[in-house]
Amino acid sequence: MIDPHILLPYILACVLFAVIPGPSVSVVIANSLAGGTKAGLITILGAQLSMLSMVFVVAIGLEAVMTFISGAFEIIKLAGAAYLIWIGWKMLRSTGELQFNAGDRLPIGRYIRQGMLVSWSNPKTLLFLSAFLPQFVDLNRPAFGQIMTLGLITMSITSLSDAIYAVAAGQMRHLLTAARVRMVNRVSGAILMCGGVWLALQRRA
Known part of the structure; x- marks a missing residue:
């Protein structure tokens, strides 16, 4: 059970964390513009699955797990950075035609993978959660359940924030001409x- 007195400051801190756009938000917006709101929401699902795994890592013991995966962290980060750059390059080369019509079947698996990879490729999310969540844990009670509960609250808030971006971008999609789509794609790309270059140059704290 979480102490009610910490919930308000915790939620406010989560809101601040959620509203600051990062690589995941960029991909959500790009996919929403290309494939509609549903594409953005599916991307969010992938990102949240990654965040859930990060919360689980923190809950079962960050130090032990981080020691095990520290050697792979740099590879994960560089892979994610390369993926962002590749997506951006594809958008720069776009002809301006929207990728999907209302009746088309969305590539759900691809969007989920994009969301998961981009989220996990940013080590700062895991490092933030590892430094943030334990501050609100009552050490006199089992930590696992508390951290998972706090993590789910964080995920709910970030999902809502990202969904607002997805809906807004999805609605804008219907107002865009091919020329405007090309411009948006180039800016987004x-x-x-x-973002990929920035991520690649980041050093772990």
Whole structure:
């Protein structure tokens, strides 16, 4: 059970964490513009699955797990950075035609994989959760359940924030001409590529 007195400051901190756009938000917006709101929401699902796994890592003991996976962290980060740059490059080369019509079947698996990979490729999310969640844990009670509960609250808030981006971008999609889509794709592609370069240059704390 979480102490009610910590919930309000915890939720406020989560809101601040959620509203700051990062690589995952960029991919959500890009996919929503290309495939509609549903594509963005599916991308969010993938990102949240990654965040759930991060919360689980923190809950079962960050130090032990981090020691085990520390050697792979740099590879994961660089793979994610390369993936962002690749997505951005594809958007820069876009002809401006929207990828899907209302009746088309969305590539659900691809969007989920994108969301998961981009989320896990940013080590700062895991490091933030590892530093943030334990501060609200009552050490006199079992920590696992508390951390998982706090993590689910964080996930709910970030999901809502990301969903707002997805819905807004999905609605904008219907107002875009091919020329405007090309412009949006180029701007979004440049942002994603810059985000990939930024991610690749980050050093672990």
